[in-house]
Amino acid sequence: MKITDVARHAGVSPSTVSYALSGKRSISADTRRRIEASIRELGYRPHAGARALASSRSNVLALVVPLRTGMHVPVVMQFAVSVVTTARRHDHDVLLLTQEEGEEGLRRVADTALVDALIVMDVQMHDERLPLLRALDRPSVLIGFPAEPAGLTCIDLDFRAAGAACVQQLALLGHRCVALIGSPPEVYLRQTGFAQRVAEGFTATATRHGLTSSVHPCEASPAAARAVAERLLREHPALTGVVVHNEPVLEPLVDAFEQFGLRVPGDLSITAICPDEPAARTRVPVTSVAIPTAEVGARAVELLMRKLDGAPVPEATLLAPRLTLRGSAAPRA
Amino acid sequence: MKITDVARHAGVSPSTVSYALSGKRSISADTRRRIEASIRELGYRPHAGARALASSRSNVLALVVPLRTGMHVPVVMQFAVSVVTTARRHDHDVLLLTQEEGEEGLRRVADTALVDALIVMDVQMHDERLPLLRALDRPSVLIGFPAEPAGLTCIDLDFRAAGAACVQQLALLGHRCVALIGSPPEVYLRQTGFAQRVAEGFTATATRHGLTSSVHPCEASPAAARAVAERLLREHPALTGVVVHNEPVLEPLVDAFEQFGLRVPGDLSITAICPDEPAARTRVPVTSVAIPTAEVGARAVELLMRKLDGAPVPEATLLAPRLTLRGSAAPRA
DNA sequence: GCTCTGAGTCGAAACGCTTCGACGCGGGAA
DNA sequence: TTCCCGCGTCGAAGCGTTTCGACTCAGAGC
Numbered sequence: 001m002k003i004t005d006v007a008r009h010a011g012v013s014p015s016t017v018s019y020a021l022s023g024k025r026s027i028s029a030d031t032r033r034r035i036e037a038s039i040r041e042l043g044y045r046p047h048a049g050a051r052a053l054a055s056s057r058s059n060v061l062a063l064v065v066p067l068r069t070g071m072h073v074p075v076v077m078q079f080a081v082s083v084v085t086t087a088r089r090h091d092h093d094v095l096l097l098t099q100e101e102g103e104e105g106l107r108r109v110a111d112t113a114l115v116d117a118l119i120v121m122d123v124q125m126h127d128e129r130l131p132l133l134r135a136l137d138r139p140s141v142l143i144g145f146p147a148e149p150a151g152l153t154c155i156d157l158d159f160r161a162a163g164a165a166c167v168q169q170l171a172l173l174g175h176r177c178v179a180l181i182g183s184p185p186e187v188y189l190r191q192t193g194f195a196q197r198v199a200e201g202f203t204a205t206a207t208r209h210g211l212t213s214s215v216h217p218c219e220a221s222p223a224a225a226r227a228v229a230e231r232l233l234r235e236h237p238a239l240t241g242v243v244v245h246n247e248p249v250l251e252p253l254v255d256a257f258e259q260f261g262l263r264v265p266g267d268l269s270i271t272a273i274c275p276d277e278p279a280a281r282t283r284v285p286v287t288s289v290a291i292p293t294a295e296v297g298a299r300a301v302e303l304l305m306r307k308l309d310g311a312p313v314p315e316a317t318l319l320a321p322r323l324t325l326r327g328s329a330a331p332r333a
Numbered sequence: 334m335k336i337t338d339v340a341r342h343a344g345v346s347p348s349t350v351s352y353a354l355s356g357k358r359s360i361s362a363d364t365r366r367r368i369e370a371s372i373r374e375l376g377y378r379p380h381a382g383a384r385a386l387a388s389s390r391s392n393v394l395a396l397v398v399p400l401r402t403g404m405h406v407p408v409v410m411q412f413a414v415s416v417v418t419t420a421r422r423h424d425h426d427v428l429l430l431t432q433e434e435g436e437e438g439l440r441r442v443a444d445t446a447l448v449d450a451l452i453v454m455d456v457q458m459h460d461e462r463l464p465l466l467r468a469l470d471r472p473s474v475l476i477g478f479p480a481e482p483a484g485l486t487c488i489d490l491d492f493r494a495a496g497a498a499c500v501q502q503l504a505l506l507g508h509r510c511v512a513l514i515g516s517p518p519e520v521y522l523r524q525t526g527f528a529q530r531v532a533e534g535f536t537a538t539a540t541r542h543g544l545t546s547s548v549h550p551c552e553a554s555p556a557a558a559r560a561v562a563e564r565l566l567r568e569h570p571a572l573t574g575v576v577v578h579n580e581p582v583l584e585p586l587v588d589a590f591e592q593f594g595l596r597v598p599g600d601l602s603i604t605a606i607c608p609d610e611p612a613a614r615t616r617v618p619v620t621s622v623a624i625p626t627a628e629v630g631a632r633a634v635e636l637l638m639r640k641l642d643g644a645p646v647p648e649a650t651l652l653a654p655r656l657t658l659r660g661s662a663a664p665r666a
Numbered sequence: 667g668c669t670c671t672g673a674g675t676c677g678a679a680a681c682g683c684t685t686c687g688a689c690g691c692g693g694g695a696a
Numbered sequence: 697t698t699c700c701c702g703c704g705t706c707g708a709a710g711c712g713t714t715t716c717g718a719c720t721c722a723g724a725g726c
Contacts, residue, residue: 335681335682335683336682336683336684337682337683347682347683347684348683348684348685348686351683351684351685352684352685355684357684357685358685379682379683380681380682380683382681382682382683383681383682383683383684384682384683384684385683386681386682386683386684387682387683387684387685388683388684388685389684
């Protein structure tokens with residue numbers, strides 16, 4: 001079943017069928033109807049490879065997913081699903097690449113014209129792939145911000161503002177001594193942008209409000225959570241507000257604080273940056289800023305589509321944080 | 334940069350370059366060296382679309398991932414990563430499809446020759462996609478077993494044997510009254526094969542050993558875990574052995590039993606079917622059968638490669654369960 | 667009535683690779 | 697010596713689209 005078969009069946013030339021399919025030239029209503037009927041009747045499907053060759057567009061996007069320790073897998077998957085469904089809406093498919101393939105993988109899919117464009121997740125402050133992405137002849141979008149985003153297109157939640165929002169809420173409620181319980185140490189060591197930015201937003205805003213503040217990386221285990229909680233209470237007896245940016249330890253932390261005799265939010269107020277689901281299911285539902293994975297994924301694809309159309313796009317897209325109040329933060333006693 | 338450029342630079346014909354690249358005809362060592370040097374020097378990369386068109390092979394596999402409730406996302410991701418890395422080892426890439434695309438999605442990527450073959454995860458007993466997969470002109474492999482696997486190629490852990498192994502271990506340790514705490518009810522309602530088969534293996538083996546046994550679906554929440562534990566102790570006072578096939582509730586269950594005054598493994602022995610990591614990190618590490626995601630993914634790809642080569646492959650590949658002893662199961666007091 | 671324009675269609679030339687058949691050549695068998 | 701075979705290479709014919717330029721035909725403008 002090729003385009004010439006359809007053309008013959010509909011009594012037109014192959015090019016007319018092609019134009020009817022792509023809409024790049026006008027076709028009379030009658031001809032279009034005949035062509036569509038023939039396509040249906042013959043069950044014709046254009047050959048992806050032939051199309052890619054002739055048009056130099058594969059209609060495939062590459063998505064590079066991270067699989068390093070410390071990454072929260074379900075969140076990664078949410079991005080991926082959002083990217084795939086949005087890409088489909090724009091008539092594109094998604095090729096899955098693992099971080100592990102590295103620069104060579106990016107170069108390969110770009111240079112062989114397997115993909116038209118790339119989406120890269122889990123960007124580090126000084127990511128090795130940045131020079132390559134800048135040099136590549138295919139457009140790309142980063143989910144996450146490196147230290148120097150010039151010449152790239154980046155999108156993400158505004159983590160600095162998110163950190164600020166969490167501490168500001170505590171400040172408004174009258175808390176004077178706060179702590180940030182953050183990602184595992186290796187995430188900071190790798191200089192993953194979002195972790196660092198949360199800490200910056202947290203500290204800057206705490207300072208601006210005249211609060212006493214401290215930052216505590218924390219492994220993603222219940223034991224680590226308990227240890228951090230214990231240390232916090234010992235070293236900062238005046239502590240009444242905590243910001244958590246570490247999904248897996250949220251629940252263990254709440255448990256630990258309560259076991260140490262602190263009521264949430266009576267004695268201790270908590271705000272968090274994490275997906276809604278875990279925030280809502282803790283003993284005391286936690287006031288939190290969610291990571292808008294669906295929106296980030298969708299907008300990443302849309303940015304790419306505009307770049308593919310040759311339209312200009314903003315280099316940086318920062319999504320404003322939205323704080324959902326759930327009752328884990330209350331006025332200071 | 335095209336193959337003719339390389340050919341000219343190396344002083345040979347384009348077809349010779351092609352044969353040097355594919356190895357489908359013999360090339361003298363000297364010519365091959367010259368060609369390789371030219372390729373490196375010019376930075377040549379074959380155009381994927383042109384290749385697909387001429388050879389009618391895209392070197393891309395489709396992977397259909399599930400995203401329905403009850404699926405455990407990290408496990409899905411492990412399969413996906415294993416599929417991608419193995420595919421790369423065989424010089425193939427992976428196109429990511431969501432369940433949601435349904436039959437039309439499968440048909441589309443197959444009929445447009447976007448992919449050479451398909452891998453489908455999360456197969457149900459009476460999956461709607463089976464007739465299509467049988468009819469498609471591209472080979473496919475299912476991860477999971479439907480009720481009627483004839484005419485298909487399927488691979489998975491032998492869940493029946495896994496259920497049997499878990500209960501047999503308890504039987505050997507002298508337990509006489511056992512229970513299976515299974516997946517959420519909706520998983521059974523959807524007739525997902527693996528859940529049903531675990532229950533079958535569990536029940537059959539318990540019966541064969543003359544044990545008293547019962548099966549209990551369980552939602553994936555700590556509250557549900559606690560409720561099931563409570564009910565179990567009330568209704569089956571003689572209970573001394575439990576098999577858990579529900580990863581998220583494993584830890585809450587252990588906690589619940591201990592809170593009800595049962596020591597593990599002193600008063601209650603537990604075995605489980607779940608990934609190693611959660612089994613190992615509970616208060617009492619749990620003797621378990623792991624789902625060999627890496628092996629399943631890799632072998633699925635390898636089966637597909639053999640089918641693409643026209644070689645015969647077994648319709649069913651059942652991986653034998655391997656029980657890892659961790660101390661949560663002990664002889665009956 | 668004549669040109670000009672634009673809508674609708676066609677033919678042919680790419681697009682960059684693979685593969686088939688053929689050819690030249692040297693070595694082993696007869 | 698002749699014949700045959702197989703190795704290494706080449707030329708040309710696809711593979712199934714898209715796209716460019718050109719053509720036809722009506723209708724509008726004058």
